[in-house]
Amino acid sequence: MNDKVRDRMGLTEEEFLAQYDPGKYERPSVTVDMLIFTVTDVESGNYRKLPEKALKLLMIKRAEHPCIGQWALPGGFVKMDESLEEAAYRELKEETGIENVYLEQLYTWGDPRRDPRTRVISTSYLSLADSSGLNIKASDDADDACWFTVTYRVFREQKTVDGENRAIERFSRLTLRHGNETLSAVLRHTLISEGKLGRWETSIEDPGGIAFDHARIIAYGIERLRNKVEYTDIAFSLMPQYFTLTELQQVYEVILDKELLKANFRRKIANRVKETNRYKTAAGHRPSKLYTYCPEF
Amino acid sequence: MNDKVRDRMGLTEEEFLAQYDPGKYERPSVTVDMLIFTVTDVESGNYRKLPEKALKLLMIKRAEHPCIGQWALPGGFVKMDESLEEAAYRELKEETGIENVYLEQLYTWGDPRRDPRTRVISTSYLSLADSSGLNIKASDDADDACWFTVTYRVFREQKTVDGENRAIERFSRLTLRHGNETLSAVLRHTLISEGKLGRWETSIEDPGGIAFDHARIIAYGIERLRNKVEYTDIAFSLMPQYFTLTELQQVYEVILDKELLKANFRRKIANRVKETNRYKTAAGHRPSKLYTYCPEF
DNA sequence: ATAATAGTGTCTTTCAGACAGTATAGT
DNA sequence: ACTATACTGTCTGAAAGACACTATTAT
Numbered sequence: 001m002n003d004k005v006r007d008r009m010g011l012t013e014e015e016f017l018a019q020y021d022p023g024k025y026e027r028p029s030v031t032v033d034m035l036i037f038t039v040t041d042v043e044s045g046n047y048r049k050l051p052e053k054a055l056k057l058l059m060i061k062r063a064e065h066p067c068i069g070q071w072a073l074p075g076g077f078v079k080m081d082e083s084l085e086e087a088a089y090r091e092l093k094e095e096t097g098i099e100n101v102y103l104e105q106l107y108t109w110g111d112p113r114r115d116p117r118t119r120v121i122s123t124s125y126l127s128l129a130d131s132s133g134l135n136i137k138a139s140d141d142a143d144d145a146c147w148f149t150v151t152y153r154v155f156r157e158q159k160t161v162d163g164e165n166r167a168i169e170r171f172s173r174l175t176l177r178h179g180n181e182t183l184s185a186v187l188r189h190t191l192i193s194e195g196k197l198g199r200w201e202t203s204i205e206d207p208g209g210i211a212f213d214h215a216r217i218i219a220y221g222i223e224r225l226r227n228k229v230e231y232t233d234i235a236f237s238l239m240p241q242y243f244t245l246t247e248l249q250q251v252y253e254v255i256l257d258k259e260l261l262k263a264n265f266r267r268k269i270a271n272r273v274k275e276t277n278r279y280k281t282a283a284g285h286r287p288s289k290l291y292t293y294c295p296e297f
Numbered sequence: 298m299n300d301k302v303r304d305r306m307g308l309t310e311e312e313f314l315a316q317y318d319p320g321k322y323e324r325p326s327v328t329v330d331m332l333i334f335t336v337t338d339v340e341s342g343n344y345r346k347l348p349e350k351a352l353k354l355l356m357i358k359r360a361e362h363p364c365i366g367q368w369a370l371p372g373g374f375v376k377m378d379e380s381l382e383e384a385a386y387r388e389l390k391e392e393t394g395i396e397n398v399y400l401e402q403l404y405t406w407g408d409p410r411r412d413p414r415t416r417v418i419s420t421s422y423l424s425l426a427d428s429s430g431l432n433i434k435a436s437d438d439a440d441d442a443c444w445f446t447v448t449y450r451v452f453r454e455q456k457t458v459d460g461e462n463r464a465i466e467r468f469s470r471l472t473l474r475h476g477n478e479t480l481s482a483v484l485r486h487t488l489i490s491e492g493k494l495g496r497w498e499t500s501i502e503d504p505g506g507i508a509f510d511h512a513r514i515i516a517y518g519i520e521r522l523r524n525k526v527e528y529t530d531i532a533f534s535l536m537p538q539y540f541t542l543t544e545l546q547q548v549y550e551v552i553l554d555k556e557l558l559k560a561n562f563r564r565k566i567a568n569r570v571k572e573t574n575r576y577k578t579a580a581g582h583r584p585s586k587l588y589t590y591c592p593e594f
Numbered sequence: 595a596t597a598a599t600a601g602t603g604t605c606t607t608t609c610a611g612a613c614a615g616t617a618t619a620g621t
Numbered sequence: 622a623c624t625a626t627a628c629t630g631t632c633t634g635a636a637a638g639a640c641a642c643t644a645t646t647a648t
Contacts, residue, residue: 005365005366007360007361007362007365008360011362013362013363013365013413016362016363017362017363017413017414020414020415022326022414022415022416025326025374026377027324027325027326027327028324028327028375028377029319029322029324030324030325030327030407030418046598047647047648048597048598048599048647048648049598049599050598050599063304063305064304064313065304065308065309065310065313065314066310066313066314068302068304068310069302077322078325078407078418080323080325080409080416081409082409083407083408083409084405084407084418085407100491100492101492102492102493102494105404105405107402108381108402108405108420110327110375110380110381110382110420111380112377112378112379112380116310116314117314117317117319118317118319119319119377121327121375121381121418123405123407166592166593194397195397195398195399195534196399196533196534196536196590197399197530197531197533197534197592198592233494234494236493236494237492237493237494239493244600245600245601246599246600261637261638261639261640262600262601263601263602263603263604263638263639263640263641264637264638264639266601266602267636267637268636268637281646281647282598282599282600282646282647283598283646283647283648284597284598284599284646284647284648285597285598285599285600285645285646285647286598286599286600286601286644286645286646286647287599287600287645287646287647288599288600288601289600289601293493295463295494295495296463343625344621345620345621345624345625345626346625346626347625347626541627542627542628543626543627558610558611558612558613559627559628560611560612560613560628560629560630560631561609561610561611561612563628563629564609564610565609565610578619578620579619579620579625579626580619580620580621580625581619581620581621581624581625581626582618582619582620582624582625582626582627583617583618583619583620583625583626583627583628584618584619584620584626584627585626585627585628586627586628
């Protein structure tokens with residue numbers, strides 16, 4: 001269609017592309033960073049009590065400069081012939097050995113100084129995996145890749161009203177725990193009142209041993225996860241094929257970081273879920289029915 | 298903190314950074330693409346009728362290869378020392394002359410072949426501007442930058458249920474109109490049932506004269522806009538300081554592409570809005586009160 | 595029997611949707 | 622007077638939150 005159209009240099013598209021020099025401008029590096037979440041059981045001592053659940057995030061101990069020795073999100077450079085999604089899937093498989101899991105693009109981080117080596121632009125991906133299908137690879141492999149228990153909570157909030165202007169400042173703590181290793185980052189969220197709408201701005205107050213700007217990326221990912229779990233079915237990608245409704249509720253609770261009322265929860269997810277005739281014969285109490293995910297109606 | 302830690306080559310972080318060669322790998326180009334929306338009046342002939350509203354999107358006619366002569370989103374290369382947001386703000390100001398408008402990162406498009414020149418990764422931004430504050434610059438400047446009226450609607454849907462597997466295929470048409478120029482792209486949305494959850498995949502069936510993959514980016518942006526208008530206050534960034542509730546409702550209607558009931562709409566936005574004692578004396582009928590945006594409570 | 599969980603019934607409040615009604619400037 | 626819009630009141634049904642109740646297994 002444009003084959004015959006010539007530009008102001010008198011070139012056709014074909015001729016233009018043949019002479020195009022991609023090396024004319026300096027270019028940034030592009031990476032993907034993976035937030036790979038799962039939910040696992042935390043055994044309790046009591047034989048009668050059900051195990052609690054914990055939200056886990058896969059982190060890698062950096063063996064190279066920069067941030068050597070610190071914990072970072074898994075990820076890597078995007079190759080020239082693969083799309084961002086392909087790079088994300090590749091990283092996911094390299095780290096966990098799993099395929100066919102939930103994967104969603106989160107955000108692209110482009111501050112020119114976020115990496116001391118060179119300009120690195122990073123697109124982060126959120127991935128959710130059922131822990132029963134997880135390769136042991138990442139969970140036990142020496143100590144360079146570990147599943148950390150995640151908590152993320154606001155611990156201080158300040159509202160200032162000054163005539164027409166209002167300001168809100170909020171501090172939250174992101175804690176990652178694995179064995180006796182604890183990483184504890186602090187983030188500061190500020191409501192900027194420029195223009196008509198307010199705009200939230202987040203900065204890292206204390207990275208707490210988490211490499212680069214990854215504390216902020218993780219916080220962003222958890223916020224997205226909490227939002228989406230309320231109005232989509234993503235929680236089911238953290239479940240095995242058969243599960244009890246209590247287990248499903250625990251997954252919601254551990255993501256939202258709040259308790260839910262059983263009766264209401266069951267009403268809400270009733271049509272997302274299909275009864276089977278299997279039972280989970282638990283310890284010390286009435287067995288519970290197993291369900292499967294049933295999309296839509 | 299890591300000053301003294303040495304890697305397996307025996308280098309400190311400082312030494313490592315000094316010898317780091319960023320030119321080792323080939324790198325993609327990175328651009329930003331801007332979706333700049335506004336809502337304007339469409340005059341009707343009748344002196345008594347209120348003007349209708351139309352959703353407008355700023356497009357640029359490409360003067361260079363590739364896609365020469367086609368209409369594209371405004372945008373450009375990200376400079377090495379500016380963040381993505383800074384690049385987006387710069388483009389916004391260059392194209393419209395406005396500052397302090399709503400700006401939100403949308404998505405990053407990374408298909409290796411989306412640009413025939415070289416590998417170009419593009420981060421798209423959604424921006425909303427009040428048309429009363431718009432510089433004429435972009436609206437009348439020859440014919441290389443125009444505000445197009447946008448419509449985006451599903452026109453065919455097919456559901457297939459095949460035992461356990463279900464498939465949904467949906468076709469939508471994106472139409473951009475300016476004067477007697479009409480661009481009409483067709484997009485195909487498919488529900489892929491891989492893994493547990495379904496995943497929607499969108500492809501361009503017919504670009505309809507819109508450059509690169511921009512038809513898809515625009516569609517994505519409109520979907521985001523429609524979602525967010527329901528649960529956030531972004532619609533107010535399309536309003537002037539003083540507006541009537543009917544005008545506000547028209548903005549919601551033109552974004553959502555459906556009519557709303559007046560009484561219900563007013564109830565819903567009641568606490569987002571503050572009455573003033575001004576009136577808009579319209580033609581041929583009862584004047585209406587002017588309101589202002591009033592964030593939160 | 596008891597501990598601990600499984601699972602249900604129902605009240606209240608809130609809110610979205612639908613619709614009918616009254617009010618008022620400008621020609 | 623009439624037209625087109627401004628603005629309000631209220632009914633309905635759906636859904637969210639709170640809470641009390643019954644049922645069932647392993648030890």
